[in-house]
Amino acid sequence: MTSPHSWPPVSWLPLSWLSRSWWESRDPQLSAVRRAARVTLVACLGFYFCRYALSSPAMAPYALFGTIALGMLSQIPGNARQRARTLLAVLPVTWVLITLGTLLSVSNWAAAAGMFVLGFAVTFAGVGGPRLVGLATGMQLLYILPCFPPYDPGVLPERIAGVSLAVVLLAVAEVVLWPGPQPVPYRERLADAVDALAGCLAAIADHWDGDPRGKERLAALLPDATEAGDALRPSRLPVTQRPASAGRRDRALSSASATTRLVLGRAVDLYFADDRDAVSLPAAARLLRETASCASAAGAWLRGQGEVPDTDRIAGALARFRAEREAGDPTGVAPERLRLGSLALSLGEWTKSLVTELRIVARAPLRADVQGPYWYASRPAPSLWWHRLRENLTPRSVYFQGALRLAAALAVARLLAGELDLSHGFWVLLTILTVLRTSAAETRSALRPALTGTVIGSLAAAVLLVYGTDPTLYAIALPLVMFIGNAAGPLLGQGWAQALFTLVITLVFAQLAPTDWHLAEARVLDVAVGALVGVLIGLFAWPRGGSGELHRATANFLGASAGVVRETVATLSSMTPPGTALPLAREQERLAEASYALYQSERHAVARLDWQATLIAGKHAVRGAEALLRDCPTGRLLPCAALLTLATTDVAGRFEATAQAIRSREVPRTPDDPAPDLGWPTDLGRDLYHLADLRVWLDGLRDDLTRVTGRPEHQGPVPVPLA
Known part of the structure; x- marks a missing residue:
């Protein structure tokens, strides 16, 4: 099978086009074909109405x-009505961009400076989420079009009228013309995973209550539960469907997804846990059954079938378990007999976190003690957006890097096009938008098909213009060629x-003004200049793209997580005051997640490690530390401080080795070496329960690191933009 980015041989096409599997593999629900038809109809209708009915060559393009x-x-992103509302909402922004482009075209330097500022601002705004990321390229084009000579502010009303007509028609077409099947909502995917989790927890509770079939049911449920959890991976979702905006809803959905995957991993641990002679087994079974019930209620609410889940239920169950x-x-009890109760407690705590996150999604009131990872729950939306922009306004942010490299490339290209007096110079900048990717390798891979296609298309256009054709035939051919080109x-x-x-x-410019074969020649020259600028900028400005920054940011996050492990154990065992480890780890976590989001938008071969599992290991360190510091008394484990230091050194060392x-x-x-056998004490009284909770956290972190190389992710192709 030919890669979507390659140029398939002509002999390969006719028979393959007749194959149903060919269409299903590339466009299973005909989404691309529907979209191509919708855009072609709206574009041609608007163009013909402006050009021939209104006789306005300035408005038509x-x-x-x-x-x-x-x-x-x-x-x-979104369904048809949501997309239509987005289009109408950005209409005033299109007016501003066209006005600025028209006014700044007074000189090359003014236009280039405006291109740099707007190119950076529009691209960097993508930190706010997929809705803004998806609009960035289109918004940039709306400044690029009017920022070239001739400088003619008098046609500004016609230009704005033309774009307004396009936006309104496109918004209507999104709703009434072949809207296509609705994508599976993220909430439904999350509901599937939460329901699967509830089933697993209920099966474990049955097993602990003495049902001999409970463990068999768990074994049967785990494959589907694992698949439901994997369906939440960003690599399994289109960019526009990922909960990645700066708003509290998407922040909470993303956090709930990570929590669900983490609890599913702990459920697997319980399958292999030895429950013989476990202390507090009946109480643990009751806690787990209540945990399963709360998870089931959360899944029902996600499907719109119940009330918003309440943290009081799970909080009460946790309090009763602790009391029992x-x-x-x-x-005198062997430490391993206490482990199962601590595992059940950790599952309950994580489920409480899940319910809290869903209450944030629902904008429901939260408990007064909710802090730490949910700092955003009560912040107004503008504050959250400003916080996201500010934390990424650093050269270490992949969004900052991407915005700066694209802005520089567009500004340089605009300046060259003006200084070289290239006709139709906006093609130079349009090529930048097509060729320049987030890494030098991707830019090179996009270069050959872009240049080859342009040359072939230009030769065909030159032949068409040399031999001449009735303008009426141009108008007839335009919809067909545009539809095929869009698809x-x-x-x-x-x-x-x-x-x-x-x-x-x-075909468009031949209907606007008399032209000849030099138009095709100008197209080739402009694309070549744009490709050259894109390649050079791509080589010198952060050439590794998201991959390079992901390695650095993830390593920093794991290194900071190692610091969290050391500081948490020191605080619990010897009353050492908490330092800056947790705030630093949270900051590194946000940068690592941003790098991972950009990495997901790039084209890669099979990754050499499971990036999501790597990030979850760090999240487990941070979230687990927050829960332990909140619920475990400090300084009570001083008698075993030396043993805890050895265990902490082992776990933190593994985090640091993975980071390096x-x-x-x-x-x-x-690591092949097992956890150190340290001979834990049995004479600490009830503090042994807290020691067990701490050990379960450390053992879980050690286990998380074994999954880093367990399931490399395959990155599919990035959608090919038209330019």
Whole structure:
């Protein structure tokens, strides 16, 4: 099978197009075809109405390219009505961009400076989430179009009218023309995973209550539960469907997803746990059954079938379990007999976190003691957006890097196009938007099909213009060529898209003014200049893209997590005051997640490690530390401080070794040596329960690191933009 980014041989196409499997593999629900037809109809309708009914050559191209900018170059998330509302909401922004482009075209330097500022601002705004990321390229095109000579502010009303017509028609078309099947909502995916988790926990509770079939049911449920958890992976979702915005709802959904996957991992641990002679087994079974019930209620609410889950239930169950556990003195009990109760307690605490996160999604009141990871729960939306922008306004942020490199490339290209007096110079900048990717390797891979397609399309256009054709035939051919060109990118690859888009441009400009074969020549020259600028900027400005920054940011996060482990144990065992480890780890976590989000948007081969499992290991360190510091008394474990220091050194050392391997771009080695056998004391009274809780956390962290290389993620192709 040919890669979507390659140029398939002509002999391969006819028979393959007749194959149903070919269509299903590339466009299973005909989404690309529907979108291509919708955009083609709106673009041609707006163009013909402005050009022939209103006789306005200034308005017509803005009606057509405005549709392409927001209909093809933009990836707007949501269902049809949500996409329509987004289009209407950004209409005033399109007016501002066209006005600035028109006014700044007074000089090359003014236009280039405006291109740099707006290019950076529009791209960097993508830190706010997929809705803004999807609009970035289209918004940039709406400034690029008017920022070239001739400087003519008098046509500004016509330009704005053309784009307004395009946006309104496109918004209507999104709702009434072939809207297509609705994507599976993220909440439904999360509900599947939470329901699977509830089933697993209920099966474990049955087993602990003496049902001999409980463990068999758990074994049968785990594969589907694992698949439901994996369905929440960002790599399994389109960019526009990931909960990645700066708002509290998406923050809470993303956190709930990570919590669900973590609890599913702990459920697997319980399958292998030895429950013989476990202390507090009946109380643990009751806690786990209540935990399963709360998870089931959370899944029902996610499907819209119940009330918002309440943390009081799970909090009450946790309090009762602690009280029942504290009623017995574990002095003299072997430490391993206390482990199962601590595992059940950790599952209850994580489920309480899950319910809290869903209450944030629902905007329901929270308990007064909710702090730490849920700092955003009561913050207003503008504050959260400003916080996201501010924390990424650093050269270490992948969003900052990407915005700066694209802004620099667009500004340089605009300046060169003006100084070289290139006709139709906006093609230079349009090529930048197509070719320049987040890494130098991706930019090089996009270069060959872009240039090849442009040359082939330009030759076909030159032949068409040399031999001449009745303008009426241009108008007839435009919808067909545009439809095929719009569909060619997602289905056939960038080479085909570039070739057909070149023909589209020829057919458009041939209807606006007399032209000849030099138009095709200008297209090739402009694309070559844009490709050269894109390649050079891509080589010198953060050439590794998201992959390079992901290695560094993840290594920093794991290193900070090691510090959290050391500081938490020191605080609990010897009353050492908490330091800055937790705040630092939270900051590094946010940067690592941003790097991972960008990495997911790039095209990669099979990754050498499971990035999501790596981030979850760090999250477990941070969230677990917060729970232990909140619920365990400090200074009560001083008699075993030396043993805890040895255990902590082992776990933190593994985190640091994994971080160093990732920083060096090596595959972390899974340690073969087991946890140190330290001979834990049995004479601490009820403090043995807290020691067991702490040990379960440390053992879980050690186990998390074994999964870093367990399931590398395959990255699928990135959708091919049309330019």
